[in-house]
Amino acid sequence: MTVNSAIALGSNLGDSLAILQGAIAALDRHPNVSVTRCSSIYQTAPVGPPQPDYFNACALLATTLPPEALLQLLLAIEAQFGRVRRERWGARLLDLDLLLVESQQCQTSRLELPHPRMWERAFVMVPLAEIAPDWPHPATGQTVAEICATLSTDDIHRLPDVCVCVPPSSRGL
Numbered sequence: 001m002t003v004n005s006a007i008a009l010g011s012n013l014g015d016s017l018a019i020l021q022g023a024i025a026a027l028d029r030h031p032n033v034s035v036t037r038c039s040s041i042y043q044t045a046p047v048g049p050p051q052p053d054y055f056n057a058c059a060l061l062a063t064t065l066p067p068e069a070l071l072q073l074l075l076a077i078e079a080q081f082g083r084v085r086r087e088r089w090g091a092r093l094l095d096l097d098l099l100l101v102e103s104q105q106c107q108t109s110r111l112e113l114p115h116p117r118m119w120e121r122a123f124v125m126v127p128l129a130e131i132a133p134d135w136p137h138p139a140t141g142q143t144v145a146e147i148c149a150t151l152s153t154d155d156i157h158r159l160p161d162v163c164v165c166v167p168p169s170s171r172g173l
């Protein structure tokens with residue numbers, strides 16, 4: 001069965017734009033994953049310890065993978081791009097978070113859905129509202145756009161001329 005999921009991407013070390021684009025291309029190459037929509041890329045002030053600005057984006061996926069397998073794929077792609085886990089919320093080459101899988105809710109030691117901190121993070125909600133404004137919060141029914149409108153977006157700047165999308169030519173279209 002194919003399900004729709006939303007993911008967040010972030011990078012604040014290395015060639016961040018190339019890393020975000022490479023991560024989306026790697027996901028789209030997986031035989032059980034299709035990238036259906038990508039947001040713009042945003043330059044965002046860091047939340048957490050002092051560190052460089054981030055580049056953030058969100059994408060929608062259609063996949064036949066169960067959520068745990070999709071999370072493992074995201075962690076494998078992070079590792080492929082050289083991510084080393086150091087301090088919590090510290091600088092990183094690539095961070096991939098699984099935000100939403102349809103309206104599923106789960107809380108295990110390995111996976112929480114929806115992602116528990118997504119709703120208060122403008123660096124997640126602004127790109128997500130661009131591509132999935134009507135997606136309802138699985139518990140409250142409030143939409144992504146409604147929740148996003150309650151957040152301060154002062155430190156979130158859309159980059160006008162770049163995106164993370166997989167070019168149609170690389171999909172054989």
Ligand SMILES: Nc1ncnc2c1ncn2[C@@H]1O[C@H](COP(=O)(O)OP(=O)(O)OP(=O)(O)O)[C@@H](O)[C@H]1O
Pocket residue numbers: 071085087088089090095096097098099109110111112113114115116117
């Ligand atoms: N929805 C989820 N998406 C991504 N990771 C999750 C999720 N739920 C639980 N995890 C677990 O969280 C672990 C730590 O994730 P990570 O190191 O990316 O945290 P972080 O990015 O520093 O902080 P945050 O979780 O606040 O974004 C992962 O190994 C994963 O098992």
Ligand SMILES: Nc1nc2c(c(=O)[nH]1)N=C(CO)CN2
Pocket residue numbers: 009010011044045046047048054056089090095123
């Ligand atoms: N602006 C911004 N700040 C962050 C980010 C991020 O992606 N963007 N990720 C973090 C770790 O999850 C910690 N802080």
